[in-house]
Amino acid sequence: xxxxxxxxxxxxxxxxxxxxxxxxxxxxxxxxxxxxxxxxxxxxxxxxxxxxxxxxxxxxxxxxxxxxxxxxxxxxxxxxxxxxxxxxxxxxxxxxxxxxxxxxxxxxxxxxx
Amino acid sequence: xxxxxxxxxxxxxxxxxxxxxxxxxxxxxxxxxxxxxxxxxxxxxxxxxxxxxxxxxxxxxxxxxxxxxxxxxxxxxxxxxxxxxxxxxxxxxxxxxxxxxxxxxxxxxx
Numbered sequence: 001x002x003x004x005x006x007x008x009x010x011x012x013x014x015x016x017x018x019x020x021x022x023x024x025x026x027x028x029x030x031x032x033x034x035x036x037x038x039x040x041x042x043x044x045x046x047x048x049x050x051x052x053x054x055x056x057x058x059x060x061x062x063x064x065x066x067x068x069x070x071x072x073x074x075x076x077x078x079x080x081x082x083x084x085x086x087x088x089x090x091x092x093x094x095x096x097x098x099x100x101x102x103x104x105x106x107x108x109x110x111x112x113x
Numbered sequence: 114x115x116x117x118x119x120x121x122x123x124x125x126x127x128x129x130x131x132x133x134x135x136x137x138x139x140x141x142x143x144x145x146x147x148x149x150x151x152x153x154x155x156x157x158x159x160x161x162x163x164x165x166x167x168x169x170x171x172x173x174x175x176x177x178x179x180x181x182x183x184x185x186x187x188x189x190x191x192x193x194x195x196x197x198x199x200x201x202x203x204x205x206x207x208x209x210x211x212x213x214x215x216x217x218x219x220x221x222x223x
Contacts, residue, residue, distance in 0.1 A: 031210075041215075042214065043203075045212070048210060092155060101158055101161070102158040102161075106155050
């Protein structure tokens with residue numbers, strides 16, 4: 001199984017600023033994804049992080065707002081840009097292992113004030 | 114777009130009772146996954162089903178994938194207090210890129 005280290009675990013940010021969230025997987029994975037989850041609600045897929053190329057964004061999410069990098073197979077970052085209070089949420093990275101098993105990071109609880 | 118619906122939203126059971134949550138998709142799924150999320154925690158992968166009509170068991174948990182690959186269920190036999198949490202199904206046209214259901218939150222009264 002894989003372990004995903006996600007940081008920061010939480011942050012309180014001023015509106016208009018940006019926050020970069022990092023995810024490091026301890027073993028090789030095939031795919032990596034970024035999700036958003038409001039407390040008590042379901043998960044919404046933001047984008048698929050593609051190694052060495054531009055991420056694939058879901059409807060309603062754009063690169064200028066949520067730039068994503070994945071320079072290698074085991075590391076990815078998500079930046080939440082020009083934040084507003086509406087961006088307050090839990091952000092989760094996810095990865096699929098070679099044995100077709102999914103893993104999630106511990107999440108980043110973001111509060112924008 | 115694809116929609117994945119899950120019922121019930123909440124289920125309260127007495128310890129020892131059985132529990133079932135159902136998942137229905139508006140489109141045919143190539144696969145479906147089930148996750149458990151404890152309060153304050155992150156989703157934990159339970160299983161993935163890929164074959165039409167597939168049934169898999171993990172101790173007291175039984176997972177089914179419908180013949181048409183548009184629905185699925187998770188059944189827990191003789192619930193325990195450790196089963197509390199929210200159970201999510203997730204499915205999609207491609208492995209990994211999944212749409213999550215709204216989840217079923219299970220509470221177990223000892």
